[in-house]
Amino acid sequence: MYLQIAGALSEHIRRGAIPAGSQLPGSRQMAESLQLHRKTVLAAYEELLAQGWLETRKSKGTYVSERLPDVLHAPLPLRSGALQPSEEAGYAFEPHPLAQHLPLRSSNALGFNDGFPDVRIAPWDALSRAYRTALRQGFRKNLLFYGDTAGEPALREAMTDYLRESRGLAIQQEQVMITRGTMMGINLAVQTIVRPGDTVVVGELSYQACNLIIRQRGARLQTVPVDDAGLDVEAIEAICRQTPVRMVYVTPHHQHPTTVMMPAERRLKLLQLAKKYRFCILEDDYDFDFHYDSHPILPLASADEGNHVVYVGSLSKVFSPALRVGYVVAPKAVIQSMAALRRIVDRQGDNLLEAAIATMLRDGELQRHLKKAQKVYHRRRDLFCEGLQSALGDLVSFQKPTGGLAVWAKFDPRVPLPALARACKQQGLLLSDGLYYHPTLNATRLGFASVNEAEMQQGLHILKEVAKGLVW
């Protein structure tokens, strides 16, 4: 209540309704005229004294400060607050169009998505326990303070070991930085390595968010064709011959979005090019953990002898997209530079969460979950590929992916994806209309991992009926 009184009074003063230097009524008189308790008025006066609106003169009462600057005498209506729910800023401001076409949300609704995991099978209980333990030990283990911008040391160490074992990387802890997911890893790497005006090469089909990061940095984006073996490496060399290339962004394990694997000859060739033309390979290994027909292909980073590869990945597909924990592997000097930059981006990661994840890696909880998830998703891939074929027949063409969590499905022109997605949504099934991946290909990613078998059948049924309706 007294804050409302104080606010109204300062509003009157600011607008000149009560001029600088004028005396205010005594608190008793003011209280009577406002029908308030005197203590409320006194509190409001004290507030305004502390804020410098009012001043007291010895035993002469309370005055509006003489030192206030000239005030507005505008006959505006009084308001009790200020910021308008307006879209207009009071300064020149150009909203940038960034990210307006990127998908913004995912949810528990039925859908075949970009390739998200089934969050229901993730080891949440183990995480909850590990988080509670981290909280309990927080003070003693220095988890509640300003920490290392490169990540909580326990997680850097555990992640280093995990990446050595699972990915064949011969790395030290100083070469690993913990980030809040792949997005931050790519962003920091681009900010640190690429300068405005530099040339960065990506596939014609590539990860759109990464393209935005590169453009936001003021770099020149050059694209090369993508075929059944991923990026066209000859085309990269052709660009290198013409202009210095700073960085090549690549997803060799499963090309995003088309899911194809880059074979050994292109991998070697790409590494040789990096050496010859001294560019950085930004290797995004977003779903290394899921492979069904063979063991995972070891990343480019495991065969990188010239420190050309910056390797990024995350736990988004292991746990859930909402668990923002990822990593970057790079030479020590690059990691130091990224960690220094991160100091002014978001200061540091979540120490408690990072300590909890470290415990889960040490205990093998994460690895056990991955083995289990691998089996579940393997079966779902097989069921989905069969089901998709039998539901849509020649209206769809796709290659069964050797790994990952999604199928790259090209649709017949008789089934335009925007119409299909719209109609499916009305029936309760979410699909991407594919425009995010490519404007004219009429292709999209259909994620099979986040739905259980009953949901998958239900979704495929909707897809079949809707597609039939569009064609007939």
Added chain:
Amino acid sequence: MYLQIAGALSEHIRRGAIPAGSQLPGSRQMAESLQLHRKTVLAAYEELLAQGWLETRKSKGTYVSERLPDVLHAPLPLRSGALQPSEEAGYAFEPHPLAQHLPLRSSNALGFNDGFPDVRIAPWDALSRAYRTALRQGFRKNLLFYGDTAGEPALREAMTDYLRESRGLAIQQEQVMITRGTMMGINLAVQTIVRPGDTVVVGELSYQACNLIIRQRGARLQTVPVDDAGLDVEAIEAICRQTPVRMVYVTPHHQHPTTVMMPAERRLKLLQLAKKYRFCILEDDYDFDFHYDSHPILPLASADEGNHVVYVGSLSKVFSPALRVGYVVAPKAVIQSMAALRRIVDRQGDNLLEAAIATMLRDGELQRHLKKAQKVYHRRRDLFCEGLQSALGDLVSFQKPTGGLAVWAKFDPRVPLPALARACKQQGLLLSDGLYYHPTLNATRLGFASVNEAEMQQGLHILKEVAKGLVW
């Protein structure tokens, strides 16, 4: 084991020790010569087939792929991995000096710090419960998916109400974005509003991390004097008359680092200048919650009628610096732009943590904690100011701060802070040598909030003895 074999074989192939097109021994023969189980060799061959190193020819055995590019014939020693723990990147790379002078860590060690809270008194049990509940409801409440880059809706809503009630801001939810702390709020605001080459005004004494963000953006930093009433507003106007000013960064509640409060006349003047010269005021209200001699001064944002103020704050001082939850208040269009940018910075905040904090705000847990902490820190401020005066006498000069968690202490030249800090550290007391705040003032912030009374006495005792030793 089979991965080691596969790695060694691909290493041999890569180096040309086993030429492209050559036939490998059968698995039985290879197993015998390596003294391994045949299954291990078969698994290694399968791995290399999947990776494209090897190819099979019908019933003729296993060959090194013909399609591999020319390989190195260098007589390098074989290695089982690649990335060197080297500091050298295989591409042109200029490490930037950013942040190397910023303080990087805090800990549970005894010290008078920058002004951090006592993390031991924060309501961790309540947070732990709320986090567990969020986890349990995660799927149903869409907390485990890709979410809103402006923050978890429940927290945006709860935070809007909290800021309206506690800060007198007349705002809607669309004007509030949840960030990972003040640092991210400042960074996004600067990236969004300031363009390279723009002029940004800060105090001669100001928040160094913010200065780095402004420089990193490529803006021109102009400083104005700081006196007992904060930023010199006349000096800001003098700059405005000469050059367009895009933004003024200010900490009016307690000037950082000197802790003084900006009085009403300067506040009004600053708002008038913003209107006249159409600049943005970036108001960092880092310790609004702690005030001992009066009610908190309402922020500039509460009196901003022209949408000039971008208001940032965080819960770092409420809970702990490691709990990265903050907020930005700005016009809707600015918030939308910041949220779009955040999409490619770290994708989104921690939905689970944000939902947990929303519950604590709704239940009043956070507000109850603040009331309690306020009392604790009030007493600690009084004890510390008395104790500091009696320990150091005329070797130190300071004003008792009206709020906040630290004293701005200027030391006598006989006690050079670098020497004092070094000697105190040897005795087990951490202090900043003040160079971070100003290179020559021989002044530093002494935080009193994170130590209990016994620790405070112990720290003051060390400070006294060490200072005596330096002077005598």
